[in-house]
Amino acid sequence: MRHRWVSVLICAAVSAAATTACGSGGASQSADGKTELTIATFNEFGYEELFKEYEAAHPDVKITQRKTGQGQPHHQNLFTKLGAGSGLADIEGVEEGYLSQVMSKSGQFNDLKEIGPKIEDNRWLQWKTDAITSKDGKLIGYGTDIGPLAMCYRKDLFAQAGLPSDPEGVKALFATWDSYFAAGDQFIAKVPGVAWFDSAAQVYNAMHNQLETGYYDKSDKLVVDTNADIKKDWTAVTAAVAKGQSARLAAFSPEWNTGFKLGKFATKTCPSWMLGVVETQAGPENKGKWAVTDAFPNGGGNWGGSYLTVPKQSKNAKKAAELAAWLTAPEQQVKAFKAKGTFPSQLKALDAPELLEQTNAYFGDVKAGALFATQAKKIKAAQYKGPADGQIQETVFSPALQSVEQGKSSEEAWKAAVEGAQKAAK
Amino acid sequence: MTATLSKVDRGPAQEAGPRPPRRYRLSNLDAKVSPYLFVAPFFVLFGAIGLFPLLYTAYVSLFDWEVGADEPLFIGLENYRTLFEDDQFWNALFNTFSIFLLSSVPQIIVAVVIAALLNANLRARTGWRMGVLLPYVASLVALTIIFGSLFGPQYGLVNDVLGLFGISPIDWQASTFGSHVAIASMVNWRWTGYNALIILAAMQAIPRDVYEAALVDGASALRRFFSITLPMLKPTLIFVIVTSTIGGLQIFTEPKLFEPAGGSGGGSEHQYQTVVLYLYQSAFQGLDLGYASAIAWVLFLVVIGVAVLNFFLTRRAVR
Numbered sequence: 001m002r003h004r005w006v007s008v009l010i011c012a013a014v015s016a017a018a019t020t021a022c023g024s025g026g027a028s029q030s031a032d033g034k035t036e037l038t039i040a041t042f043n044e045f046g047y048e049e050l051f052k053e054y055e056a057a058h059p060d061v062k063i064t065q066r067k068t069g070q071g072q073p074h075h076q077n078l079f080t081k082l083g084a085g086s087g088l089a090d091i092e093g094v095e096e097g098y099l100s101q102v103m104s105k106s107g108q109f110n111d112l113k114e115i116g117p118k119i120e121d122n123r124w125l126q127w128k129t130d131a132i133t134s135k136d137g138k139l140i141g142y143g144t145d146i147g148p149l150a151m152c153y154r155k156d157l158f159a160q161a162g163l164p165s166d167p168e169g170v171k172a173l174f175a176t177w178d179s180y181f182a183a184g185d186q187f188i189a190k191v192p193g194v195a196w197f198d199s200a201a202q203v204y205n206a207m208h209n210q211l212e213t214g215y216y217d218k219s220d221k222l223v224v225d226t227n228a229d230i231k232k233d234w235t236a237v238t239a240a241v242a243k244g245q246s247a248r249l250a251a252f253s254p255e256w257n258t259g260f261k262l263g264k265f266a267t268k269t270c271p272s273w274m275l276g277v278v279e280t281q282a283g284p285e286n287k288g289k290w291a292v293t294d295a296f297p298n299g300g301g302n303w304g305g306s307y308l309t310v311p312k313q314s315k316n317a318k319k320a321a322e323l324a325a326w327l328t329a330p331e332q333q334v335k336a337f338k339a340k341g342t343f344p345s346q347l348k349a350l351d352a353p354e355l356l357e358q359t360n361a362y363f364g365d366v367k368a369g370a371l372f373a374t375q376a377k378k379i380k381a382a383q384y385k386g387p388a389d390g391q392i393q394e395t396v397f398s399p400a401l402q403s404v405e406q407g408k409s410s411e412e413a414w415k416a417a418v419e420g421a422q423k424a425a426k
Numbered sequence: 427m428t429a430t431l432s433k434v435d436r437g438p439a440q441e442a443g444p445r446p447p448r449r450y451r452l453s454n455l456d457a458k459v460s461p462y463l464f465v466a467p468f469f470v471l472f473g474a475i476g477l478f479p480l481l482y483t484a485y486v487s488l489f490d491w492e493v494g495a496d497e498p499l500f501i502g503l504e505n506y507r508t509l510f511e512d513d514q515f516w517n518a519l520f521n522t523f524s525i526f527l528l529s530s531v532p533q534i535i536v537a538v539v540i541a542a543l544l545n546a547n548l549r550a551r552t553g554w555r556m557g558v559l560l561p562y563v564a565s566l567v568a569l570t571i572i573f574g575s576l577f578g579p580q581y582g583l584v585n586d587v588l589g590l591f592g593i594s595p596i597d598w599q600a601s602t603f604g605s606h607v608a609i610a611s612m613v614n615w616r617w618t619g620y621n622a623l624i625i626l627a628a629m630q631a632i633p634r635d636v637y638e639a640a641l642v643d644g645a646s647a648l649r650r651f652f653s654i655t656l657p658m659l660k661p662t663l664i665f666v667i668v669t670s671t672i673g674g675l676q677i678f679t680e681p682k683l684f685e686p687a688g689g690s691g692g693g694s695e696h697q698y699q700t701v702v703l704y705l706y707q708s709a710f711q712g713l714d715l716g717y718a719s720a721i722a723w724v725l726f727l728v729v730i731g732v733a734v735l736n737f738f739l740t741r742r743a744v745r
Contacts, residue, residue, distance in 0.1 A: 072688075079493045079713055080493060082493070083492075083715075085494040101713070114460075193667070249580070250686050250687040251687055252687050252688065253686030253687045254571075254574065254575050254578065255578045255579070255580050255581055255582075255686060255688060256686075256687075258578075258580075258581045262581075335562055337476075391711060391712065394689070394711070395689065395690075395707070395711055396692055398689075399689070399691050399693075399694040399695070400694070402694035403600075403694035403695050405694075406597060406599070406600035406694055407600065408695070416695070423514075424712070
């Protein structure tokens with residue numbers, strides 16, 4: 001008894017110093033001889049039933065899920081424990097927005113091509129896999145879900161402005177960004193008090209992610225100030241803001257929610273998961289007013305979606321990779337889609353009848369599954385993301401665009417954004 | 427002291443003699459070691475959660491220490507040099523002091539006035555006294571979210587009310603001064619009542635006979651307040667001022683949650699980013715622990731400096 005206390009104390013002291021994980025930490029053989037695999041996820045991956053299925057098929061495996069409500073604390077925890085060198089789960093979920101930070105630490109994750117089971121070619125959309133393949137060709141994670149972009153718009157307000165409002169008719173307006181902003185001019189001239197889009201950053205980020213080269217070039221050199229495409233997008237968006245096309249509502253703020261309810265903007269860049277957000281925020285009183293169409297300026301785009309990774313800390317990396325590979329197989333992802341609506345990134349899953357037949361009542365019974373599957377296939381390539389890419393987008397460019405909406409001149413804000421990006425990249 | 431003396435008294439004679447009985451040795455040990463054992467919890471706890479983090483932060487601040495990076499790089503005082511050339515840091519320091527002044531100064535003045543009112547003969551006295559403490563009991567996060575929505579630039583209630591008086595709407599997010607006023611009002615809402623109760627307790631400790639003597643001399647109520655109440659409150663005021671200095675300079679939750687979309691930048695151009703918020707952003711968004719530690723240490727020194735300054739200023743005013 002006494003010995004046990006001593007070992008507990010030592011264990012506590014040692015793990016406080018963050019060198020080893022004792023007993024329950026990490027993965028280990030549990031008392032009944034089963035291999036315990038931990039998997040850390042956030043929001044809803046829709047895996048709960050799948051775990052039971054896997055455990056039934058693999059009696060030697062026991063799965064423990066560590067579920068965090070929100071993405072931000074989950075990733076903070078991920079990076080902290082990567083730094084500490086211990087404490088991570090065998091499988092860690094990673095969201096697309098944090099990908100650049102994960103890829104800059106790719107050495108701390110297992111190459112799944114090396115330790116994982118053999119996986120059929122073309123399981124995933126090519127760009128989805130490309131984004132998590134390191135420069136030296138290592139596959140860091142298996143794709144789970146994606147957020148293909150379509151355009152959501154207010155049918156009633158479009159009709160009021162004399163614009164076409166049926167899903168086929170509006171496609172011409174959403175053909176390119178030029179046609180999109182031109183339609184915006186037309187719209188705000190006709191409907192006073194309503195803006196064209198919710199906020200500049202929401203439009204700009206989608207435009208930016210379509211560029212072949214983003215903030216970094218492939219040799220990790222920051223090219224914000226020399227990449228003419230970035231400046232072009234910036235100018236287009238800020239010009240639209242100057243004309244009054246922006247409702248100046250920062251996304252996910254309480255006022256943004258109010259804006260949905262009051263119908264203060266007519267279009268919204270809409271990844272698949274945004275339909276639920278629109279429904280919640282606009283509420284039943286606006287039912288039937290919102291519509292979504294399978295068109296997006298300049299083709300397609302993606303916002304959101306995740307991967308499953310196996311950190312090198314894992315003591316059962318091989319078995320963890322097996323589980324992750326199984327979870328991200330098309331059959332399983334279709335089940336997750338049915339459970340929690342996570343849109344699958346697997347080619348086969350995009351053709352599954354369950355997905356193609358899914359409809360959304362709030363958006364006028366549109367065949368949402370088929371619509372977003374079409375959009376997912378329009379995405380051409382994954383933009384290369386440098387080490388501080390996510391941070392530049394989140395903490396530099398989005399606030400700089402907001403400052404333009406608050407009255408700062410486009411040129412001054414651009415200068416501040418370039419400086420901010422250089423500071424973030426240091 | 428006694429233990430040392432008795433040891434000397436016994437001297438070598440004792441060593442030559444037979445070993446003292448086991449029981450005596452144990453109680454001797456008890457007398458020597460136990461006191462340390464009794465005071466140990468404080469020192470162990472303080473060492474573990476006070477001193478160690480403090481010193482370790484200083485150590486980390488000497489490195490280019492990125493979360494998850496392979497090997498921290500020793501760079502000496504480089505982080506501090508960068509910090510002193512960093513506009514964003516000076517901006518954050520300015521914001522911190524501005525919010526601190528906008529909150530602490532009115533807060534303490536109003537707290538004294540409220541305490542004086544509560545000290546009068548009121549009906550349902552306890553009810554009033556409990557009432558001023560209510561904002562302090564409310565959850566800080568809930569409070570901040572409600573205030574954030576009141577101060578919404580487009581659909582906020584405050585702007586609606588200002589509109590009734592013909593004042594054009596203020597963009598509480600975009601304007602530096604506006605955002606500071608909004609944040610300071612959250613701090614004031616929460617802490618004024620708390621400080622008022624502390625001051626009230628001190629007021630009640632002032633001997634009645636001093637007032638009676640003044641009354642006999644014909645001093646007015648105002649004169650009694652300024653010549654008796656205020657001077658005798660000074661020790662308490664020192665306490666209140668020093669604690670609100672320490673709290674005010676470390677302000678974090680209010681500006682963090684005032685950002686509507688949940689960022690840590692403190693506004694689109696850092697209009698209301700405070701030092702602690704900048705520290706948080708550097709550590710958990712920039713993942714630059716070395717730099718964040720340097721910010722922490724500079725803030726620590728600033729807080730000590732200002733607290734000491736306030737202490738001497740207020741103490742001097744007593745005499």
